[in-house]
Amino acid sequence: MPPLSNLAVRDVETVVHPYVNLASFRDSGPLVIERGRGVFVFDSDGKAYIEGMAGLWCTALGYGNEELVETAAEQMRKLSFAHLFTGRSHDPAIELAEKLKEIAPVPISKVFFCNSGSEANDTQVKLVWYLNNALGRPNKKKIVSRVKAYHGTTIAAASLTGLPANHRDFDLPLPGFLHAGCPHYYRFAQEGESEEEFATRLAAELDALIVKEGPETVAAFIAEPVMGAGGVIVPPKTYFEKIMPVCAKHDLFVIGDEVICGFGRLGTLFGCQKLGFAPHAISIAKALSSAYLPIAAVMMPEAMYQALLVESKKVGLFGHGFTYGGHPVSAAVALKALEIYARDRIVEHAAGRAPQFQARLRALGEHPLVGVARGLGLVGGLELVADKRSKRSFAPQNGVAARAVRFAEEQGLIVRAVLGDVLTLSPPLIIDASEIDELFDRLGRALDRTLDWVTRERLTQA
Ligand SMILES: Cc1ncc(COP(=O)(O)O)c(C=O)c1O
Numbered sequence: 001m002p003p004l005s006n007l008a009v010r011d012v013e014t015v016v017h018p019y020v021n022l023a024s025f026r027d028s029g030p031l032v033i034e035r036g037r038g039v040f041v042f043d044s045d046g047k048a049y050i051e052g053m054a055g056l057w058c059t060a061l062g063y064g065n066e067e068l069v070e071t072a073a074e075q076m077r078k079l080s081f082a083h084l085f086t087g088r089s090h091d092p093a094i095e096l097a098e099k100l101k102e103i104a105p106v107p108i109s110k111v112f113f114c115n116s117g118s119e120a121n122d123t124q125v126k127l128v129w130y131l132n133n134a135l136g137r138p139n140k141k142k143i144v145s146r147v148k149a150y151h152g153t154t155i156a157a158a159s160l161t162g163l164p165a166n167h168r169d170f171d172l173p174l175p176g177f178l179h180a181g182c183p184h185y186y187r188f189a190q191e192g193e194s195e196e197e198f199a200t201r202l203a204a205e206l207d208a209l210i211v212k213e214g215p216e217t218v219a220a221f222i223a224e225p226v227m228g229a230g231g232v233i234v235p236p237k238t239y240f241e242k243i244m245p246v247c248a249k250h251d252l253f254v255i256g257d258e259v260i261c262g263f264g265r266l267g268t269l270f271g272c273q274k275l276g277f278a279p280h281a282i283s284i285a286k287a288l289s290s291a292y293l294p295i296a297a298v299m300m301p302e303a304m305y306q307a308l309l310v311e312s313k314k315v316g317l318f319g320h321g322f323t324y325g326g327h328p329v330s331a332a333v334a335l336k337a338l339e340i341y342a343r344d345r346i347v348e349h350a351a352g353r354a355p356q357f358q359a360r361l362r363a364l365g366e367h368p369l370v371g372v373a374r375g376l377g378l379v380g381g382l383e384l385v386a387d388k389r390s391k392r393s394f395a396p397q398n399g400v401a402a403r404a405v406r407f408a409e410e411q412g413l414i415v416r417a418v419l420g421d422v423l424t425l426s427p428p429l430i431i432d433a434s435e436i437d438e439l440f441d442r443l444g445r446a447l448d449r450t451l452d453w454v455t456r457e458r459l460t461q462a
Contacts, residue, residue: 004029007044018153020452031409039428040437041414042394042401050439052408052415054428057260057379059227059284061340062428068292068333071140075332084113084326092331099338100299105270106278109302113295113326117259118152120283120296121222124255125156126320127281127304128220131253134307134405142218144209148230148419151222151283153255160222163230163419167458178213180206182227183235186372186383186391187420195236208247222255223279225271230382231422234374240277252306254279258453259296261288263341264429266377267351272428274376280304287429290337350378350429353436359420361425367447369400369454384421384450387461394421394431398459400450407453408446415446 006014008029017025030042039062041051054060061068075092082090092288097111112127114120118149119308123141132140143160145151158166159173162182169171181202189198210218221243228232247254258281261271264287268274274281281304285296310320324330341347354377361380365373371385384401386394394400400418404458410416416424452459 001027005032005044007032009447037060038064039431047412049409049412049414050435050442052413052425052427052428052439052443054426055291056286057426058159058291060135060265060429061290061337062430063080063423065290065292065340068290068336071336072293072329072333073214076327079328082328083323087319090326090328090331092328092335093326096326096331096335096338099335100284100297103269103338104282104299104424105273106280106282107301108282108299109305110300112298112300113331114297114322115294115324115327115330116152116296117257117283117285118157119322120259120285120298121151121157121160121255122154123298123320124220124222124281124283127298127300127308128253128255130311131304131307132219134310137216137219139217140219140251142176142178142213142283144178144180144206144218144221146223146227147179148184148227148233149160149179149182149213149222149224150227150229150359151224152259157281164420178209178218180209180221182230182233183239184231184233185236186374189236196238199236199239199242202236202239203246206243207246210225210246210250210252218250218252220253220255221247222257223353224259225261225275226376226379227278228260228379228424228426229418231373231418231420232379232424235275240272240275244277253281253459256282258282259285260379260426261345263337264347264350264377265379265426267347267354268377269341269347284448287450288337289330289334291438292333292337294324295327297332327352337345346429353431354378354431357436360436364440364444364447367444367451369404370453375425378427378431380425382423382425382447384423386454392453394459396421398457400454403453404446404450407449408443410449411442411446413442413446415443 010166011030018220033041034044040048056348100111101108145160147162159177161400162179167318258270262284266274280301282299289295328431361372361375369384371383371391373382386392401421401423405417
């Protein structure tokens with residue numbers, strides 16, 4: 001391992017990083033990013049990378065968008081802070097809430113602002129509990145999520161998340177959080193099972209789980225349209241068509257987690273539109289402001305709002321909120337981002353680029369290291385395997401996908417490795433045809449380098 005730069009040493013000695021092995025990170029150090037332009041970022045040595053992950057699935061409009069910069073500066077000059085507590089309000093929050101109601105894919109009555117996807121999902125859980133108290137159903141409180149779901153890392157959101165590293169030794173999940181089967185066809189479909197049959201089985205298993213727990217104790221179901229951090233898992237055909245009636249049968253409140261899929265990622269404004277289902281409430285964050293500033297929201301239906309009215313009358317106030325929820329600068333930037341998405345037809349652009357992106361992605365499915373290539377719109381995943389025929393994985397301690405990420409960085413490309421040796425891709429939605437080609441050329445070379453390394457280290461052997 002080459003010695004760390006001065007900046008890297010300062011980082012290692014001062015910053016605790018999310019989502020690394022903190023022990024091995026002391027040797028590898030950080031990749032320090034200094035600036036960005038369009039779909040490119042530049043490290044502290046000036047090296048350019050295609051940001052193949054749009055940061056963390058979020059910088060939809062890329063870097064250096066002057067309109068967003070100007071909007072933030074203008075709003076800061078006018079009113080740098082105002083809050084929504086105790087009956088205060090401000091223009092940007094009101095306008096943004098109106099806009100979100102207008103573009104929502106399902107009937108939305110009100111919007112509650114937060115700062116992150118985790119806060120939005122924590123809020124969803126609290127509101128569902130409130131709702132069932134208001135409805136006189138104090139036992140109907142359990143929330144069903146799914147294995148490999150990612151909903152964030154605060155205590156309730158991490159409980160919703162279905163990934164072991166977010167639970168283990170954090171004493172999570174909390175009681176009352178259930179995880180239904182994961183709609184991962186490549187890994188979890190049975191021998192000879194079609195996508196439709198797999199979906200039918202998952203729906204039957206969800207039904208059985210709810211019946212076993214007692215439907216009178218199960219309050220809600222939460223789902224990402226396409227699972228992101230779990231490994232870009234596109235549900236099998238007819239999945240939501242079969243899952244939604246099970247939720248309806250047991251009177252479950254359905255929460256759509258659109259934190260990644262919202263605002264064009266799948267080629268439709270909201271992911272649920274692409275997957276053909278209608279949640280009752282929706283969590284949004286990330287591309288809401290194209291990640292220029294933190295902002296997130298819960299979009300809720302009238303029935304939920306009525307419950308909040310009942311409860312706040314009873315309790316005396318609605319005791320939930322965040323100092324920076326709906327921050328005027330973030331809200332102004334989000335409004336501008338929504339204006340740009342509409343004016344520049346960003347969602348249509350993403351949909352238009354999707355066939356090329358998916359074709360190049362699927363071509364890498366032929367690579368000897370890739371078990372399966374999957375994706376939708378401008379999101380993709382490559383699951384790396386030791387043996388294509390048997391789908392045998394590499395031993396996790398070999399860190400094969402993590403090594404591929406390093407080789408990609410050498411090639412000037414940022415991708416991410418998630419659990420199960422899946423490489424994920426989610427570039428800014430403004431990416432053009434030649435940049436998509438360049439991204440996949442670089443990724444192909446990185447996979448070849450990874451294969452050489454795997455062969456040298458004899459990692460393909462069982
Ligand atoms: C689907 C989904 N929900 C929630 C979150 C949590 O968002 P945040 O990291 O802003 O708390 C994420 C983050 O990646 C996500 O992908």
